[in-house]
Amino acid sequence: MFTGIIEALGSVETIDRQGSNTTFWIRSNIWADLKIDQSVSHNGVCLTVDEVKENLHRVTAIRETLSKTNLTTWHPDTLVNLERCLAMNARLDGHIVQGHVDSTATCINKNDLNGSWEYTFQFDPKFGSLVIEKGSISLNGISLTIFNVTENTFTVAIIPFTFNHTNIHQVKEDSIVNIEFDIIGKYINRLQSLKNNSII
Numbered sequence: 001m002f003t004g005i006i007e008a009l010g011s012v013e014t015i016d017r018q019g020s021n022t023t024f025w026i027r028s029n030i031w032a033d034l035k036i037d038q039s040v041s042h043n044g045v046c047l048t049v050d051e052v053k054e055n056l057h058r059v060t061a062i063r064e065t066l067s068k069t070n071l072t073t074w075h076p077d078t079l080v081n082l083e084r085c086l087a088m089n090a091r092l093d094g095h096i097v098q099g100h101v102d103s104t105a106t107c108i109n110k111n112d113l114n115g116s117w118e119y120t121f122q123f124d125p126k127f128g129s130l131v132i133e134k135g136s137i138s139l140n141g142i143s144l145t146i147f148n149v150t151e152n153t154f155t156v157a158i159i160p161f162t163f164n165h166t167n168i169h170q171v172k173e174d175s176i177v178n179i180e181f182d183i184i185g186k187y188i189n190r191l192q193s194l195k196n197n198s199i200i
Contacts (some may be wrong), residue, residue: 004094004143044141046099094143
């Protein structure tokens with residue numbers, strides 16, 4: 001479980017594809033705090049550390065993960081938002097993020113407001129019931145508040161700290177980002193669906 005508050009930026013060092021799996025070596029300044037079998041959020045994707053060496057850690061993504069995320073667009077030097085899992089005695093500064101990416105969204109507009117930035121994203125409308133005005137969402141693992149919601153678009157506002165300390169500054173029109181919808185909203189949506197179908 002994560003909070004959507006990014007700890008560090010990593011960069012992809014090497015990529016190795018074997019069968020349906022892809023292995024990534026990631027360079028970061030938190031490598032010494034990582035251990036084998038630890039869960040770490042990479043652009044919002046929960047991946048397990050399977051090796052650590054100086055300045056680097058290795059993770060492997062399987063077919064299911066690759067099919068639902070933007071990991072297939074990564075290349076050497078791609079910047080990756082990193083967050084270690086939530087400690088039970090820590091403050092929940094963002095919102096509850098599982099690291100289970102639901103889909104991707106495409107940036108359709110980036111607006112520089114001379115001190116902050118607004119990004120508008122387009123997503124699959126089948127997820128429309130999970131996107132609400134002033135609700136929470138995880139974009140590339142960043143906990144953000146959404147507004148100007150339509151059936152298949154939403155906007156987020158980015159403050160300077162987030163812009164400078166995450167990979168959101170590299171997002172431009174046509175960039176693809178990972179999205180995870182609010183877990184509470186997903187459970188409520190599922191419960192309502194079962195109720196409407198008279199399953200409960």
